[in-house]
Amino acid sequence: MSKTDLEAAYALQTPDDSRRLYGDWAKDYDSTFAAKExxxxxxxxxxxxxxxxxxxPVLDVGAGTGLCGLALAGHRVKPVDGTDISAEMLEVAKIKGVYRKTFEADLNVGLPVEGAPYAGVVSSGTFTTGHVGPDAIESLMPVAQPGAIFALSIKASHYESAGFAAKFDALSKGAIRDLTLTETKIYGTKAQGHHKDDTALIAVFTKI
Structure with a gap:
């Protein structure tokens, strides 16, 4: 992946922009971005x-090529379903063999899921500038059971400015409990370029 690809990801503005970028990126995302960076x-x-x-059962939101699903499998968390806006990314994710099922969806529109089948929801790298904003968190709530645990990563530099802090304040008034925020590096020691020191906040909470 080139620096231009990463900047393009952060500059995404519409769902169609996301579908195009990640559709083109899907086949070599793991090698040119995840491994290289x-x-x-x-x-x-x-x-x-x-x-x-x-x-x-847990829903991996913004599953992409399945990296978080694979990591969940390493912790013996199953079954895992995956959803993403990019059909091409999900095709790559399926190859990893860790998902019970996958389905295409736009978080800004909602999830095509009936009832509340999930005991957990995870999302890595989706809630950030250019992807989806804090309002999309509410679209996750209906698919989760009462008592479901969430772990959502949010780019730290946008937590306040993009409205995530305000959204969690509102949700904490009756929709969620036990919110914790842990800051972590997004990239390891081999990362290079302008974003190598970027951090994310992992929001862990329980649905009431």
Whole structure:
């Protein structure tokens, strides 16, 4: 992945922009971005979910090529379903063999899920500038059971300015409890470029 690809991801403005970028990126995302740039956020998100006592069935939101699902499997969390706006990304995710099922969806519109089948929800790298904003968190709530554990990564530099802090304040007034925020590096020691020191906050909480 080139620096231009990453900047393009942060500059996304519409769902169609996301579909085009990630559709083109899907086949070599793991090798040119995740491996080359020592991407580790999915590992931290999956670990935070497991350490909080998270169990399946769990929905991996913004599953992409399945990196977080693979990390969840490493913690013996199952079954895991995956959703993403990019059908091409999900095709790559399926190959990893860790998802019970996958389905395409736009968080800004809602999830095509009936009832509240999930005991957990995770998301790594989706809630950030250019992707989806804090209002989309509410679209996750209906699919989760009461008592479901969430672990959502949010780019730290946008937590206040993009309205995530205000959204969690509002949700804490009756929709969620036990919110914790843990700051972590997005990339490992081999990362290079302008974003190598970027951090994310992993929000862990329980649905009431």
């Amino acid at each position: 020592d991407y580790e956020l999915h590992l931290h998100t999956a670990r935070a979910f497991a350490e909080a006592g998270g169990q399946g």
